[in-house]
Amino acid sequence: xxxxxxxxxxxxxxxxxxxxxxxxxxxxxxxxxxxxxxxxxxxxxxxxxxxxxxxxxxxxxxxxxxxxxxxxxxxxxxxxxxxxxxxxxxxxxxxxxxxxxxxxxxxxxxxxxxxxxxxxxxxxxxxxxxxxxxxxxxxxxxxxxxxxxxxxxxxxxxxxxxxxxxxxxxxxxxxxxxxxxxxxxxxxxxxxxxxxxxxxxxxxxxxxxxxxxxxxxxxxxxxxxxxxxxxxxxxxxxxxxxxxxxxxxx
Amino acid sequence: xxxxxxxxxxxxxxxxxxxxxxxxxxxxxxxxxxxxxxxxxxxxxxxxxxxxxxxxxxxxxxxxxxxxxxxxxxxxxxxxxxxxxxxxxxxxxxxxxxxxxxxxxxxxxxxxxxxxxxxxxxxxxxxxxxxxxxxxxxxxxxxxxxxxxxxxxxxxxxxxxxxxxxxxxxxxxxxxxxxxxxxxxxxxxxxxxxxxxxxxxxxxxxxxxxxxxxxxxxxxxxxxxxxxxxxxxxxxxxxxxxxxxxxxxxxxxxxxxxxxxxxxxxxxxxxxxxxxxxxxxxxxxxxxxxxxxxxxxxxxxxxxxxxxxxxxxxxxxxxxxxxxxxxxxxxxxxxx
Numbered sequence: 097x098x099x100x101x102x103x104x105x106x107x108x109x110x111x112x113x114x115x116x117x118x119x120x121x122x123x124x125x126x127x128x129x130x131x132x133x134x135x136x137x138x139x140x141x142x143x144x145x146x147x148x149x150x151x152x153x154x155x156x157x158x159x160x161x162x163x164x165x166x167x168x169x170x171x172x173x174x175x176x177x178x179x180x181x182x183x184x185x186x187x188x189x190x191x192x193x194x195x196x197x198x199x200x201x202x203x204x205x206x207x208x209x210x211x212x213x214x215x216x217x218x219x220x221x222x223x224x225x226x227x228x229x230x231x232x233x234x235x236x237x238x239x240x241x242x243x244x245x246x247x248x249x250x251x252x253x254x255x256x257x258x259x260x261x262x263x264x265x266x267x268x269x270x271x272x273x274x275x276x277x278x279x280x281x282x283x284x285x286x287x288x289x290x291x292x293x294x295x296x297x298x299x300x301x302x303x304x305x306x307x308x309x310x311x312x313x314x315x316x317x318x319x320x321x322x323x324x325x326x327x328x329x330x331x332x333x334x335x336x337x338x339x340x341x342x343x344x345x346x
Numbered sequence: 347x348x349x350x351x352x353x354x355x356x357x358x359x360x361x362x363x364x365x366x367x368x369x370x371x372x373x374x375x376x377x378x379x380x381x382x383x384x385x386x387x388x389x390x391x392x393x394x395x396x397x398x399x400x401x402x403x404x405x406x407x408x409x410x411x412x413x414x415x416x417x418x419x420x421x422x423x424x425x426x427x428x429x430x431x432x433x434x435x436x437x438x439x440x441x442x443x444x445x446x447x448x449x450x451x452x453x454x455x456x457x458x459x460x461x462x463x464x465x466x467x468x469x470x471x472x473x474x475x476x477x478x479x480x481x482x483x484x485x486x487x488x489x490x491x492x493x494x495x496x497x498x499x500x501x502x503x504x505x506x507x508x509x510x511x512x513x514x515x516x517x518x519x520x521x522x523x524x525x526x527x528x529x530x531x532x533x534x535x536x537x538x539x540x541x542x543x544x545x546x547x548x549x550x551x552x553x554x555x556x557x558x559x560x561x562x563x564x565x566x567x568x569x570x571x572x573x574x575x576x577x578x579x580x581x582x583x584x585x586x587x588x589x590x591x592x593x594x595x596x597x598x599x600x601x602x603x604x605x606x607x608x609x610x611x612x613x614x615x616x617x618x619x620x621x622x623x624x625x626x627x628x629x630x631x632x633x634x635x636x637x638x639x640x641x642x643x644x645x646x647x648x649x650x651x652x653x654x655x656x657x658x659x660x661x662x663x664x665x666x667x668x669x670x671x672x673x674x675x676x677x678x679x680x681x682x
Binding site for chain 1: 547548549550552555556558559560562563564565566567568569626627
């Protein structure tokens with residue numbers, strides 16, 4: 097990135113209340129190209145709210161979001177709009193449709209049409225195979241099976257594949273490995289590195305796993321009581337220091 | 347996960363996938379057993395050409411209504427207003443023919459679509475569960491039919507006789523011949539093929555199953571589920587409208603009482619076809635088998651001389667047995 101280039105994503109002082117509860121008071125961070133940042137905080141600190149605002153799930157009450165220097169119109173803020181702007185989310189529960197096949201899940205909301213009304217299943221199958229190959233996932237053999245028949249790691253790879261399949265520049269990972277075992281966690285971390293290196297994708301990761309955050313993230317943003325209070329570069333914070341920042345806010 | 351490890355985990359002789367394959371055949375096995383049973387009981391009276399012609403005439407209306415129900419049930423909702431909607435559509439279609447000639451029958455299909463769209467709008471915009479919404483619509487639409495008909499029927503005639511001054515009738519010999527075998531069978535088969543293509547091959551059909559599988563996910567990826575549900579209920583309404591036209595052809599009259607309680611038969615046909623009422627899955631072919639099974643059982647019990655009340659008990663028991671065997675419980679998270 098040249099110094100004159102604006103950051104890929106800028107979030108400035110966004111806030112959000114639900115009824116009388118202030119879920120996010122002031123969330124600010126920047127994300128550069130090919131960067132992996134982690135947002136950490138205690139339960140209820142406002143991580144998910146911040147991420148859902150960026151993903152387009154909630155409009156913020158105030159604040160500013162810029163993508164490549166261009167302000168996002170927050171009156172026209174939706175998941176579809178943010179997807180069009182290059183932001184994809186891998187949710188904690190993966191947001192997959194369990195009874196549908198891997199290709200269907202990969203193409204969710206972007207189904208290719210044949211003759212106007214039919215799904216182009218061959219194209220969907222080929223693209224799914226291509227994406228899984230890119231992620232070096234060779235274990236999903238039968239693409240016609242419902243996704244609920246796949247293992248947790250395989251499902252995770254489909255969810256990540258969906259996020260990167262469309263040349264997306266920013267992928268948000270919401271607790272990407274919370275439900276996975278050690279082997280599958282390692283596999284997901286490998287995929288993140290591979291996608292970042294191969295495609296230049298940037299990642300925003302929410303995780304409670306501080307070891308994982310320290311392994312993967314270039315920068316760690318700490319959110320405390322709804323405010324993004326501190327930021328640490330890779331290798332600049334011990335686990336104890338992070339715990340203190342998360343729990344006490346200093 | 348290999349089949350053998352899955353077998354060990356389930357502690358049985360068969361893996362879940364093998365069990366699933368067997369469950370797939372339950373509706374077919376059930377209909378074969380039902381036919382064999384009534385053949386054994388009633389012999390040639392049941393297996394006569396005349397009786398099977400009668401079954402072929404009886405099944406289409408139920409089958410078309412089951413298709414409407416299948417669309418809705420696949421999304422995880424239910425439509426219990428289709429009996430009233432059938433009567434409304436048939437009556438509006440008959441009125442259309444009175445006012446506009448043969449082409450006026452299309453108004454009947456439009457009326458079905460209108461009822462379906464109202465259902466969809468109330469469910470999606472007011473967030474009222476489909477059971478409650480369509481229950482209310484069942485009552486309202488039936489009342490509307492009684493009001494607009496003033497309790498009278500509109501008869502279809504072959505043109506050779508004219509009604510008296512107090513009887514509304516339409517000369518529609520073509521419609522009456524459509525209600526007879528083999529025309530009714532051919533028409534129903536054509537709609538069934540179209541329905542199969544629509545349900546199994548189109549994007550709309552895929553989305554029906556996806557909404558039933560996890561509606562929240564579709565919202566998260568930016569799909570407008572609210573608008574889609576309105577379309578689903580409207581499409582089901584169109585199918586009810588088509589069923590109403592077929593019923594008009596078959597019965598030869600649009601009556602305010604048409605389709606009373608038939609919604610339960612449509613739900614039963616869908617369930618007998620192995621479609622879980624929780625949504626996400628379904629099959630057009632098996633729904634046809636479900637509708638046919640229901641018609642055959644009813645017919646077989648009548649031929650065997652079983653009193654109607656006992657027939658109802660037998661039908662209920664059959665429904666529970668078929669669902670108990672065919673339901674894949676691993677795909678149903680919560681039973682309410």
